Amino acid sequence: MVADPVNDWGFDLEAFYGEEVRREEQEMLEEAERDSAGVRKTCQSFAQFVKKAWHVIEPGTKLIWGWHLQAMCDHLQAISLGHLVSNRLIINIPPGSSKSTIVSVLWQCYEWGPLGLRHHRFVTTSFDLANVRRDNAKTLDVINSEWFQSLWNIEMKTEGVGSFGNYETGTRLGVAFKSITGKRGNRLIVDDPHSVDGAESEAQRDKATRNFIEGGLNRTNDWKTSAIVIVMQRLHEEDLTGVLLARDYGFIHLNIPMEFESARACETPLQIKNKSGEMVKWKDPRIAEGDLMDPERFPAEAIASIKLSGEYMYAGQYQQRPAPREGGMFKVDLIDVVEFCPPGGITVAGWDFAASTRKKSPYSVRVLMTRIGGDIYVRHVDRRHTNPTDLERFILECSIEDRNDVPNVLISFPQDPGSSGKTQKWRYAEILMGFNFKGSPETGSKEQRAEPFAAQVGAGRVHIVKGDWNSAFIEEFRNFPSAGMKDQVDAASRAFAEMIGAPTAPMLAAPEEMSENGDQYMGNAFEGDPWGA
DSSP: OOOOSBOTTSOBHHHHHHHHHHHHHHHHHHHHHHOHHHHHHHTTSHHHHHHHHHHHHSTTOOOOOOHHHHHHHHHHHHHHHTOSSOSEEEEEOOTTSSHIIIIIIIHHHHHHTTTOOTTOEEEEEESSHHHHHHHHHHHHHHHHSHHHHHHSOOOEEEEOSSEEEETTSOEEEEEEGGGOTTOOBSEEEEEOOSOHHHHHOHHHHHHHHHHHHHHTTTOBSOTTTOEEEEEEOOOOTTSHHHHHHHTTOSOEEEEOOSBOOGGGOOEEEEEEEOTTSOEEEEEOOOOSTTOBSOTTTSOHHHHHHHHTTOHHHIIIIITSOOOOTTOSSSOGGGOEEESOOOSOSEEEEEEEOOOBOOTTSOOEEEEEEEEETTEEEEEEEEEEOBOHHHHHHHHHHHHHHHHHHSTTOEEEEEOOSHHHHHHHHHHHHHHTTTSEEEEEOOOSOHHHHHHHHHHHHHTTOEEEEOOTTHHHHHHHHHHTTTSSOOHHHHHHHHHHHHHHTSOOHHHHOOGGGSOTTSOOOOOOTTOSSTTOO
């Protein structure tokens, strides 16, 4: 039974919103009739055209404009006008960003209408033919709308679900991505070439990218003036975007992650005016780490909800930096989860420090790790956002808990260089009086420090004890080194490096020197200088 749209107060919501839509349409028509020349001039800007045409295909839905929409429009307009140094463009942007509406629907309307390029032939494709037909229909709806025809009268010759054309040789042909070979046009639009499952299959992924390289890159009418635009969210490091960029086929890359990462801030050759009126390259306008792409439509609480679906999914589709599900540098599918760590061995608590309480800042992390023969057990991980005072408390609390669990645990800290490191060293010596601990500076890059531990993971010798920290730990290692957070990797790398530098149990002590639970008694391993300096 269909629910009655009339609410508890006797108010007909459907009729109300229907009237709103009719009023908006009428206002657009009246504006076009009253000032057709002014509207046509305004619509010479693709961004302004999108704003005007929005109500034709999304009636009743408010357009919330943002810099990311402007960026897509500006790059496409530059291609239309021949102002971009390359006519090949890749746009990576999160789902729900109106990418298909702008690229696959309104761009052709803009070229046929305001720019008068009615002879342009468009070929559009996607992994799902239903998506292609949906966008074909929307494009035709705009062109046939009373508003569009009142401004740019275009007589259509054919109108179909899969293709249509006008009387000035302009056409649109929509095909499934696998059928792109043999089709030609002035504009080739690839909108999501992979399905999620297809991107995970090496065979399907390789076939799709190979078909495009061999049968898609050369399917434009004119090499100099025709354009190829690919718009998609990332699904795998070797998806179509990854392969084309790695092989340098001349694509400009407009990369827009949901959360800003300064180390990956996008810059393109598109020339725009800055606030001073100077022409500069386009770059991501965000400044602060973690700034959201569209905080009005995707506020922080929405992002938190999206992340519940998995860090791997979020890293690829929303942050545009995919890592293989099995892991990149760390083959995390080889890590097994165990109920407990066997007794014995050598245990180290490796630390990584960060002194900030901001939610998007790095964590202070302690990784408790045990080596038993050739096997490594990650017993527990704790991470917190801390200010300097809270950090000291965090260190002491964890150290007490770790010593209660493993009486002779070795605590290993990163030590700052120079005089600040000396001050830090003696401060922690005061806090941890009576504990076995050691501080040492970090050397080499994060990747270099992580390599020895990654080798053990790849050999299937690393196990983690079951706990609520497992998921965050695995996801960070899966996405390393492209992940935003690397704190757990740093702490684990330190713990492992310290551990393999320690003698094995039989070399260090006689059996009677083992503690009651079987853990190795190390004594005062750093007599004289508690930091081993």
